Amino acid sequence: MPMIRECIVTTVGASGEPHLAPLGLIEHGDLWIIAPFRPSATLANLESFPFATASFTDDVRIFAGCVCGRKDWPLESVPGWPAPRLAEALSHAELEVVRAEADATRPRFFCQVKKIETHRPFLGFNRAQAAVIEAAILATRLHMLSREKIDREIAYLKIAVDKTAGPAERQAWDMLMAKINADDAGLDR
Ligand SMILES: Cc1cc2nc3c(=O)[nH]c(=O)nc-3n(C[C@H](O)[C@H](O)[C@H](O)COP(=O)(O)O)c2cc1C
Known part of the structure; x- marks a missing residue:
């Protein structure tokens, strides 16, 4: 089984609004795969606009909040990149979809990691x-x-x-x- 990193993925909707979703990024060589189940806003967004930002955070309230319907977590724009990151992110990765694999249940978007930036220290496992x-x-x-x-x-x-x-x-x-x-x-x- 490949390594999977749990993060908050930001994609951008048709009218430019950001969408947050907790997702697992699947490692595939140098690429990271986003694999959203149908139906999903993340999937629709990536089909029309192939850019995403993965925010890595230890604030687990954001994961719990998104799952419970609270998605109004503060965002910050990323210079030179179209999808914002979580303001709370310890680090973020800028992802561009370079290939998509269609599937009736769970399409896969293969992403190139364009840049990774660190914002805060990681203070250990909890x-x-x-x-x-x-x-x-x-x-x-x-x-x-x-x-x-x-x-x-x-x-x-x-x-x-x-x-x-x-x-x-x-x-x-x-x-x-x-x-x-x-x-x-x-x-x-
Ligand atoms: C830690 C974590 C990892 C998740 N990973 C995935 C995933 O890889 N694919 C997926 O479809 N849903 C995953 N989910 C569930 C999605 O966050 C949830 O279904 C979400 O609503 C996605 O749909 P949306 O894009 O319409 O918001 C995960 C949830 C959590 C809490």
């Missing part, structure tokens, strides 16, 4: 951040997974959150638990 990312992925797959599997995985991930979270990780976790519990109660359907 288990609660990793747990929030896992829970955010679960929260996008509630319709595909059994309740038993979701409950089992959340119980395990919660151990790392309880032991190692700071306030931002706790806030992100609480956002995701509200979504997952609302789905369980049928409030999301």
Whole structure:
């Protein structure tokens, strides 16, 4: 299996508005692949405008927020590049689609990495951040997974959150638990 980096991808819509989505970038030699499932705004945007910016951040509230419908995270324009980055990004990569592979379920956009820039220091791994990312992925797959599997995985991930979270990780976790519990109660359907 290839290495996958979880990040926030910014693409640009037909009327120039930026769109944020948490996505995994799949390493493929020197290229990075963006693989959005249909239907998706990221997919539509890349089909009409083949540029994206990947923001790498340790602020996991942004992953949780995007998954829970909050996408108004501060952006900054990138000099000489059409897609903005997260203001909070530790670093960002400027991606240009050089090849697209059509697929009925999950097309793949092969991107050349034009530039990588660093903005802030990376201050080490944190288990609660990793747990929030896992829970955010679960929260996008509630319709595909059994309740038993979701409950089992959340119980395990919660151990790392309880032991190692700071306030931002706790806030992100609480956002995701509200979504997952609302789905369980049928409030999301
Ligand atoms: C960490 C993380 C990684 C994700 N990776 C992908 C991905 O590679 N492909 C995908 O289609 N959705 C992925 N998702 C789910 C998307 O973020 C979500 O479906 C989003 O709404 C994309 O659709 P949009 O472009 O319409 O916003 C991921 C979610 C998380 C939290």
